[in-house]
Amino acid sequence: MGLDVIDYWIASNNATAAVPEPSTGETFLKRDNRMPRPGIVRSTPRPLTVALAAGAVALGLALTGCTAGSSVTGNDTPQKGGTLTYASGDAEPTCLDPHVGGNYPQALVSSQFLESLVSLDSDGTVIPWLADSWTVSDDGLTWEFTLRDGVSFTDGTPLDAAAVQANIAHLQDPATGSSTGYLALAKVTGTEAVSDSVVRLTLSQPDSALLESLSQPWLAIESATALERSQDENCAAPVGTGPFVVESWAKQNAITLVRNDDYTSPPADAAHEGAAYLESITWRFIPDSASRYAALQAGEVDVIDNAQPDTIAQASSSDSIVHLDAPRPGASNRIELNSGKAPFDDVAVREAFIRSTDVDAAVSSLFQGSAERSYSALSSVEPLGVSRPDLFEYDPDAAADLLDAAGWAEKDSEGYRTKDGVRLTVVFPVSTNQSIPAEQSLFEQIQATAKETGFDVQLTKLDLSSWYTALGSNAYDAVSAPYTKVGPDVLRILFDSSAIQPAPSGYFANHAQVNDPELDSLLAQANATNDADTRAALYADAQDIVLEGYYILPLYDQQNHFLLGSAVQGARALPTVSTPAFYDAWLKR
Amino acid sequence: MSELEIQATVSARRPPRSRPTAVEMGSAVLAVLLVTAAIAPRLLAPGDPLAIDPTAAFGSPSLAHWFGTDESGRDIYTRVVDGARDSLLIGLAATVIGLGLGVVLGTIAGTLGARVDFTVNRFLEVLFAFPGLLLALLFILVIGPGPGTAIVAVGLSTAPGYARIIRAQLLRVRSSAFVEAATVQGLSRGRILTRHILPNTLAPLVVLGTLGVGQAIVWAAALSYLGLGAQPPAAEWGAMLSAGRTYITSAWWMSFFPGLFIVLTAVCATSLGRSVERRMRHA
């Protein structure tokens, strides 16, 4: 069907399971730039960073905003005016206020008109945005943010401490129905307006992920006056400080965004100041990937997201279409093996499965160079990710030996292995909403190669709710679920043993059902420490446990490809959750 | 009125023609090939429809791969041949379900008196207010998607059409002169029902069924296309077409050939149904 990718950003219910461990100091993280950040790729099949002029990176307590370099690719002078048409293949949000719920489609569009307290630069360093600077107490329980001067919401109300308080209250109000933002603020117990421009947050426990969380679009700051409106009104047209304003929203058709002429608050790494170049943005929803690409080719739209691998390959040989590769942060796309029940409760069988699947060949043929094989639990944009290619080599002979040793020595008439008369079956429900077609084909190829070793992989395509039901009733042996979050804290959500038990709602994130007290402890410590090196080491250890336990089969980064018509200049993806930003964009027509 | 009823009306009006037309000849040949493919696919395509070959992915039609290869390097010709079984089976099963329900409803309405007839008719009217795919979607919403559900959903949504044709046919036969003649001969009601009414009502079902299979295959393919039908790696045509659509701008053959065979099968079924009908009428 047409809904190719609906990456419902799913929140875990286990965010509060943190190990209390007092931490001291307020060191902010600066890491090496091991992996390329989102960048523009023009006419080349391989991701290639271009013109990434890193801005000043602020460290320490006092931090001032700086203008960062941008990824403008054209040499021409930006021209003002024009309407950019964006075609999204994601589901149409039901509410434009990302406080409500909080999923990726909301993030995509709200990035155009809402802004967060902080942002990340292309190195993954936290940089100022609506907050000029921030401090944290030694015990890590008190944070003070100093807000940028002279910023107003588009309804005219000023950005002040009270507004931030109202936003946090809004996110924490159960009536809002926030899941992502609610989780991110789980440790925030109180807010206080120190002055008009300084807001203080009080935490119950230290949270090394707080700034990363606040950088996410789901915690964007909205006008307090606007938040007081009914939820319907607020959903239809949230009011923020961003470069564009929601003018109208024709359901199932388009959202019209117009320029905020009084815009004053670009993030530290933006390319220019003042109002945006574009007059307006038409934000359309075109669920069918073929139609979307055809529309881009025909010049009916200027930018599409969720580009399919073959179209990306086509675009790279075309002069008129530019590819923007912006992998999402958080977890890599991976197949999680259910270690909670047979046959994957046996580590040997898990390893055998992983060894018997030829993922490399499949990725290179299906993604035609648009995706790079991952050997990590985390996205390549996560600086703390650990990559272990040695663990995931295709080796059917080794797999066969492992299975023989594990007791799956017999083969039935169809060539599948059996043990005590039970076939070696891997039930693999696939959410058609969350796996793009190429990924579904990848699973089919995994199914085919695993069959040679003797695995009976049973793929079942399901709609989202049936898929949730299958997961909730533990009726799966393998599953692939994307998870987007800024920072390595995502590991805690995905692998903490407390995330095995389904919440009352039936959802849980630890699909691999990893139950390892050592791992739990490492993740809790990492979440509580503010020391960068300690944190990095803890997360490295934690990832080794996960990878060496063969709980997951990493595939590649969460794919997030944009294709741009050649008229579009200066567009980039925000380094936070890789949503496109059109503040610096202009049309060269 | 349903598609089937149109088909039925159309064929009823068609003038007799003894010489088979080119379309009929072609349809007969195609039907033989399709049935062969369904029963013994390896006869027509010796390869393995599931054999992947990532290095040969996205191959355009060639001598080695007549219909090209798909994203996993599978041979599309082999898969199309192999898919005949699933697609025909789905079409047949859905038709059998629809026809079976239709016979039951239509016969109940046509034989059990005015009151029952009225009730069944109102019921059919209500079902008709859910146009085609709507009824199928609603059914899938309640039961959950899957190949079995798709079959039942298609069957269910065609049943009202069948029921109405059967009821109308039953009433027509019941009030026909030859049934009166049988009454005058002194035949009992039961014998009239079994010897005259039912055979004359049910004989056209062969035609209806043939016409219906084509439409059912198209419908089931539509559900597969919407992701509510067959499961991978099954080479069902609707699913193949749906998968191929993603690559339409770079590999048109992936969706063209499965789609072509859906169309050809439906055309073949329609054309054969009509010609069987004509021959029955003039036998």
Next chain:
Amino acid sequence: MTISDRPASGSPNASALRVRNLRVGFGHPGGDDAVSGVSFDVATGECLAIVGESGSGKSVTARSILGLAGSTARVRADELSLAGESVLGLSEPAWRRRRGRDVGLVLQDALASLDPLRPIVREIGDSLRLHTDLDPAERTRRVLEVLEAAGLPDPQLYAGRRSGELSGGQRQRALIAAALALDPPVLVADEPTTALDVTVQAQVLGLLERVRARGTAIVLISHDLAVVSRIADRIAVMHDGRIVETGTTNKVLTDPRHPETRRMLAAVPVDKPRFTRLAPATAVRDAGPPPRMTERPAAAAVTAAAPGPPAAIEAIGLAKTFRGPHGSAHQAVHEVSFRLARGSTLGIVGESGSGKTTTARLVLALTAPDAGEVRLLGEPWSALTEKDRRARRPLVGAIYQDVLASFDPRLSVREILQQAVAGPTPARPARTGSRGGAAAVAALLENVGLPSALLERRPAELSGGQRQRVGIARALASRPQVLICDEPVSALDVSVQAQVLDLLDELQRELDLSLLFISHDLGVIQHVSDEVAVMHDGRIVETGTATEVFTAPAHPYTRALLASVPRLV
């Protein structure tokens, strides 16, 4: 305005239509021609009747005169001229300019010959629109005049109606009016009165007579000599695509030369006394002794005790009302009583809508009467429940007008007859009883003069006459005492009708059958009946012996009917 006399253009005997050696073929060139070498002339003010059986080529001839033999027809002739101008090989546009203006056509079925979706004023006005410059208002005025001239009273009332909203007679008049709108010098009328009630038929013939009288040349096509004899000046008899005999009406009727002509004349039943053969003996069935059908069902014995011979059928005060879909009521039959004496024939005659068919259904107990009763052989019949009646059903056979519809289309002639022989409660399935059944079936077939080669055919593959014979054979299979014949010959050509009537006549005598014979055709009724009942508006207005009714009709309606009967002059 009335239809004016045609101004004398040329000599009175000027040939309005001249046809020489007309040949019309269909299909492959070199195949048999449907019309081969037909020649005739029709003078101004003359009516030529072309008479022949179905398939004799008369309609093709008629249509060739208008260039309407069809796109697949190959029409050749030495001469084909209208009003002295050759129309041979005219282009289609040239034909179009002539059709309607120089030659008009009246077809058989007026219901189907007028577009049912258009009001007749438009249909008739079309000729004027196509051939004149009259504006719509003038056209309408002219249409009303023509309608009035065609004998449609109050044309303004009817002009806006469509053919389905008119009665049969009104329709036929409208159709003739349409053909006469431009007063063409030649009018071709193809079976213009077939399927019409006699009174309407007489009126239509009268109208044609008037048209002829004022100078129009008429070509009248019919299968019925009696119908044409009234107005035709000359008659041409067609057989197998040729004209076998031509002559003045009087000469052809009184001194027929060709055997075909004689056969056709003999086939006309009107004024032929009862038991006169209408068809040559060989046409009915092979000579030879009729098979003995002596055994009677036991039910017949029951009646023996009754005082006096009970009537085969006795209808007492039958009444039946039908309810329309919107609550309207239509009383089809009132107070109908009659008596069918055993071994005799009672003819019920009436026009369409007179209640004949309802009466037949009441007698067959297919419909229950609202009041009154039907008794069979002195025993209750209509009062019985169907279950009780079933055992007595074999006593009554039925023959239908649309005999094809009365056969199960799935069954072959053999199966139809086997089922009929086996009867309502077969001791064993017909399949196993093949020996006895087969003999009985063969005997039945022989009885009605059909070759056994037809056994494996289905009725749809038989000719009209053959079908009716199978129908009769089926009716006889149960060895009935009473036969109900509802318009058994109405759909047949006169010559086939003759054969069927002869067959019924013979069978009646051989098997001592009592016949209830229902027809709209007075000629047929007169020929077959011992006694006659005349129905009108659901009532029997007159009964009596055939001689009484036909020689001294008492009721005015009967007299009107009799006056309309087409007779061989």
Next chain:
Amino acid sequence: MAEALTRVPLRFVARRLGGAVFVLWAVATLTFFAVRLIPGDPAEAILGGPGSQTSPEALAAVRAEYGLDQPVFVQYLSQLGRLATGDLGRSYALNMDVGALVLSQLGGTLLLAVLSLAVAWLFALLLATWSTGRGRLARQIGSGLEIIAAALPHFWLATTLIVVFSVWWGVLPPISTADARGLVLPVLTLAIPLAGFLGQVMRESLVAALESPFVLSARARGESERGVLWRHALRHAALPAISLSGWAFGSLISGAVIVETIFARPGLGRSLLNAVTVRDVPVVIGVVMVVALVYILMTILTDVASRLADPRTASIRTGAGG
């Protein structure tokens, strides 16, 4: 015969409207009880599906708000009451009034359906008139084209049209646009298969009409072939197609599910598919109700049209099913 003058009596329309109310009630009842059978808690669906954070308190609040804590029969009655006042309830997933949603989407679908119906009629007429009276070959070509057109699945046809007209030739947009260009491909997608069905019916009755005695009569009057076609035969050919238009409208709305998704058009079909995928029950019911209503009105309209066009229709086929 006098009945013919009042061919469309008010009583007929009133009876049909009464029937329509019955059908709507039955549709509402059927869907109401059918969705009871859907596995899962509607309150969870309202709160965003099983993946969302749902506290027992929130569930209870939602159940109370939506009346889900009431006995089924009470819920049924209150649902009927709401429907009677035109209140279609509130979407679980879209967080908006279903009535407003349906109203905003109805126009697009109706426009698409009406245009497609008109274009299908045009195609069918053109093909039928072209292929009759031109001999056996033309007739077979016409009939073959119609069978093939009728067998074309919408999703395949749409794809093919996009590839040809948008990707290869670049003449027509593959998505909806503000101007009429964006309508061309969706309308073609829906109209071509329908034209196949209509054409089959039309051409057969056209042939029958052309062979009928009244056409012979018209020819005998000097009517040209064009006159025969336009004054006589086409009207007869149109009759069965008119009575089919009610059904056709329903099938167009079915087709809209696929066409609206592929061509990114706002409309009921897309709403329905989205709602089915996320099990948004009120939207499903709302769309079904509106579609049923539109379908019933269309059937009544076509019946009235048939009655007006054909005086012979003494008794119209009963039933909203048309």
